[in-house]
Amino acid sequence: MEKRINMISVIFGMIIISFMVVINGCNKSSYSTAPPSGGSGSPGANEVWMQSIAFNPASKTISVGTTITWTNKDSFAHTVTSGVPNAPDGLFNSGNLNNGAIFSYKFNKAGTYKYYCTIHGSMMTATMIVQ
């Protein structure tokens, strides 16, 4: 009789343990979907990534006639807007770019171009030097 009770408590214990494993597994899988889809790697030669509320690279030197492509690697929206926070100069403006969205602009004239994200303002500014 005592053996039987022991068996039952062992089986019950195993059921509880397997439940805990299942719950842990669920937590793990929900965490694994949380990070941005960008993963590893870095922007290509004529690319700027919007990542962790920053332009990467924040400063870039290119030659006249280069087309730059910005890609939003964050899970929330950004913009690529020429000018400085609260003072867009009207040269280019992507509008809201959601995760994975891209925007391209061709720099036809030499100069130093400041741009920013209208959503994050002074937290998210960058410079393109065209020579």
Ligand SMILES: [Cu+2]
């Ligand atoms: Cu932004």
